[in-house]
Amino acid sequence: MASNNLMIGLEIGTSKICVVVGESRPDGTVKILGVGQTPSRGVRKGEIVDFETAMKCVHEAVVDAEQKSDVMIRSVYVAIAGSHLKSFNNRGCVMLPEDRDEIDEQDVEDVKINAREVSIPAQNAFLHSIIQHYHVDGQNGVLNPIGMLGQKLEADFHIIHGLRTRIQNTIRCVKELPLDVEDVVFGGLASAQVILTQHQKDLGALVIDIGGGTTDYILYADGAVKQSGCIAIGGDHITNDISMGLRIPMARSEKLKIEEGSCVLGNCFPGEMILLKDDSGFAGKEIERETLNTIIHLRLQETFELLKRRLEKEPFINYLGAGICITGGCSLLNGIDHLATEIFEMPAHVAHAQTTSGVTSAVENPQFSTAIGLIKYAQAVQTDRPPRGIGRIFGKFFSGRR
Template identity: 50%
Template sequence: MARSKIHVGLEIGTSKICMVVGEVKADGSVKILGVGQSKSVGVRKGEIYDFPQVRACVKDALVKAEDASDVEIGSVFLAVTGSHIQGVNHQGSFRLPESEDTIEPEHVREAKEIARSVTIPPDHVYLHHIVRRYGVDGYHHATSPVGLTGRTVEADFHIVHGIRSRIENQIKCVREMPLDVDELVFSPIAAAQVALNREARERGALVIDIGGGTTDYALYTDGLIEASGCIPVGGDHITNDIHLVTGLPFSKAELLKVREGDASGDPARGVGTVKVSDEKGFAEAEVKRQLLNDIIRHRLEETLRLLVRKLPEGALERVGMGIFLAGGTSLMRGFGELASDVFQKDIYRPEPPELSGVQASFKDPQFTTALGLIRYAQVVESDRAPKRGFLSRLWPFAR
């Protein structure tokens, strides 16, 4: 009889560090046992720049997650991001020997090896090799074509890679807890596990996870991942813009953005001024609402249009379902209206209704990636047994 399995996901973000403990039951349902959160210090644009501070934040999240779940955590699925991470598609093709016309497992393996052999920079390392589809003599197949008759077998992969040293820093931080890393997961691929159901993937959907320092994206069309990537711009850049224009301290600019800002572009929401008080409650400054809203909208619109330019040509025409917004910055008032203006598509905010044990506050879009790690772990568990040696092949210090 199948047993339940406990998985742990860890996201080291620019604004927060989140560790979530989930139980995958024998019937496939998922129950969230506990969550540990800590304010992130020492991370910029999704990458570690102050190792001791980040290590302390991760430790704090670990303690909270263990207390909340009553589980002793030994390993995690780790989300990674950063503008150095790239996603590309590559196809491999293998022609059968003249004396053979039935596709055997070794023929498919040859095609897969050719497809996986993408030339990457010498300082990069592979994160994902995701099979998109197979083909026989140019005709697409969703599953392995072993046993079919044909002359040429193809394999189409989505391959994700990034700079080794930057990824090693995150692994090292986790190892010093000490915790093992079950697997590395590119953040938008994790987010898509929760954000998109099968219908959304089939009809075409774009997941945009906009956090404090990065904007991650994953595009799915015809049920397959078509593109993924990261832009080093997020909510902190909006805060910095407000700081530079108004002269307010960064902390005050952040509060002003969250409490009063609006990205919709609606003139009715830009009437009047906002009073900013000092620590003693006295008026310190006044900011015109229209100015505040313009700063926010311009930065967010620039970010979304930059993302559009990174998508494959004609990709938005294949997005039939719509745009799924995740990440803390997606909670900005009016962001849905802005995204609708930019993409001219239906806008959604993902929720995980099929998960049990989730506190209401944990179901908002800023936790999509953390929850997605549990779903990703569930898929890995069903496809194959977890490989303890996964990281040791790439990073010698990983157990």
Template identity: 50%
Template sequence: MARSNIYAGLEIGTSKICVVVGEVKKDGAIKILGVGQAPSRGIRKGEIVDFDIAQTCLNDALLRAEDRSDVMIRNVFLGVSGAHIESLNNGGVYRLPSDQSTITEDDLEDVREIACNVDIPQNHVFLHRIARKYGVDGQEQVRSLIGRPAERVEAEFHIIHGVRSRVQNSIRLVRQIPLEVEDVVFLPLAASQVALNKDAKQGGALLIDFGGGTADYVLYVDGMLTASGCVPLGGDHITNDISMCFQIPHARCERLKVEEGSAIFEGVDPSEMLKVDDENGMYVGEIERAMLNEVIHLRTREILERVRERVEEHLPKLGAGVFLTGGVSLMRGIDVVARDVFGVRVTRTGSSPQGGATATYENPCYSGPIGLIRYAQLMDSEKPWLSPFAKLGRRMVEMFSSWTM
């Protein structure tokens, strides 16, 4: 695979494994060259529970992506999620030497080191250390720091970390294909690069990537990444609730949820019935539409309220509102429930329009893997929102210092 401007993004999700191959044009536009996906098996809540089965699924998705893009994939940007991922904001101050009057690059590196010097659990590893803002002598100053007169420099970073073994498991799965991992990226962070524009981030936006096993989120205030995390509940839990309530096989419940279900149950005629067929199309009975919708509503609301609890203090700053992406965001009525839970404007969004064969992929299901392509481009162009600490070499030492295959 050409290294210059062609990238591959890999999402290992609870519902699907997806590989996207994209080319970044000179004007910054992304041309999607091919997408390959396969149903996820051996994966639960975004985490690998059966390596052999998961590897077969990954290989299927990879071969399809290579066939459709006519690109031999050797390196991928790997998106990860899971309830083990946590985050925090931390700041630091560096005082310039008495014989120095202006800021140098070394001073910025020193203040970054101080701001990112935080204690995390011993079994965790850093995923991202992203600069939020810099200050000079108590005044916020984001740009043009080098050469500025100062006595001290301040910095604040958003730090994302997760359980080392779980991150290693994902890398191990990819390497056994074999593929090389260019970088490991918290998936909703990647999705936000294509699902949120600059104005949304500046105005205050919460992006919820609502998938099969988890609801991951990132929150921006004043253009800065302010909060991120994961709620270990997703669309599969809604399907399981339907199965338990109506005693219907899981596969049929998934179809009911997608084809007939809604997160809104008020106003539905209580006498309206839905016919239920088995996997062979044979009639097995009927269920009340209102009850189906109520089951969907209750679990959907619970998941969204769990996210709200995590970001409660920032809700007054969400001028742009809440943005829903991921496969579950396509469910009928979810935007209405989200609006009621968060009390702000809610937008269902996918990836922004790209070039190439994208008619199928400009939807919420592909925000994460397409976002990995944009993330790869930003890494290469060294955009200011990425910390130098995000470079893979240093992180790979951290991730594998206590692990061998």
């Protein structure tokens, strides 16, 4: 059935809402059938602040996607962002009964539950429990313990959790349309699915997804997620800084940032000016290019430094063989890869979704990394173990709400 293969990713971003319709192919690739998007309103820093407006925008985006892909959208995978998302690594442990020494699926499930038996704040809910490695009787680096013999099964998990109400808000926003929510996925995790190859994940890589309102990051080492999180700083902050620094309206700053902005300093002639044409309500202005770049540079430099400090709390940042991939709308800023290279002291480059076919123009834009990543994520979940996806963990959300 074709409908089984259809997967829809919905990202409610700060600057745009985007719906990607994809089709899973038998050979494991994903074909993008269409992309719908609308400018986002009512969303700040990745979180919905104006429910009604945001819902309208989501609806528009969904309709747009339906028209472009000629598909009826019933259920979606939703990306989640926001600074409330936290993560940590935890190890779960189960002892097999005396009379049995072969590890089965139930044991693997048990160890996962065990790993999640840690205290997270009461108002928080688990978003992801991502398996890193299993240990069987002290043997490290086991990838699939089912069928192995052992007495003690341990598992390292990367656990991402966030404020229950905020996650529910996003879900509700979609459900009111009404659409079914297949799963909610951390935006950074989704992006990493299309940005990184398995090889890069094994080598170790950091994905920085700088969107409009948030900067999502996810660090892979040894093929597993080691660190992840979300900083509520994004392109909007840059725009806001420009607006305040140069005293020009927000819309103008945004345009200026996109068209002229760069975060490389000393790359323009001293005194080089940019002319802003006058408009209704805005007397034209001339601004110095270096000033603009300085504002952008300072903000991004700070963001990267903050991120670096966060990552350095754990040792994994030293194991990034594949370097840094920057994605998200803000990665289109000129020179951002150089700045990241300079601050993290390792190669960084701008990346976009690559492992798909179909509407390539949509795929080749870092702005859509997350939405396309959702489809890739969905595909992985569906093919992996159709009856038990990670989404099931969320069952309580969907059922408990109504």
